[in-house]
Amino acid sequence: MSEDDQNRRAIVAGPDEDEIGVALENEGVTVTRVDGVVTRPQLEEAGIVDADLYVLTDIDQATTIPIVCDLTDDLRTVTYARRTVPEFVKGQLDLAIDPQLMSAAIVAEELVA
Template identity: 45%
Template sequence: MSEIVIAGGDPAGLGGALERQGATVRHAEGTADRPALEAAGIEDADTLVVTDAGLATSVTVALDCNPDLRIVFYTRDSVPEFIRGQAGHIVDPAVLDPDTVSEELLR
């Protein structure tokens, strides 16, 4: 079973789509700083989904806690250049719906 942490809001409903596919989804509250990521279980997660490009620095912190994380940005915002190289996927919700993304992530 996949364990996924979402940093940022979830207006598109990706968390629900992932749960319907059998994933365990937790949310890193607020600015997704280290305490919030740890409270959400980042150490045991398979994937970090960032839904707000303004929280891009949370990727560095998350990878410090769990270097094996897969990083996914699911946002309409432009992802900062400094973090793009660490992202496995950058997806615009206007291009792919949550159900399609969840199927791909959990394949």
């Protein structure tokens, strides 16, 4: 694991039943979790401006993707959820993955690579 991997930061928003947060931590990423209704102030407090990755696990919170993109250009946006991403978000999303198709460990490994 390189020094860059140890300095990577991710925000995981929503319930994490498929353990993408744990998988990212296993790859050496520092993970901050945000639960409940996610707001801009919560994202800022969680450190979104300094994060490398924003992983959304609750598609009902899809409006957070444009908020995150407005706050910083320097991160990747990912949904790791079973439901389809709303059309209005697709243009700002870097990656959408269904946990039923790819395990959290594989996704985390690819995101860090």
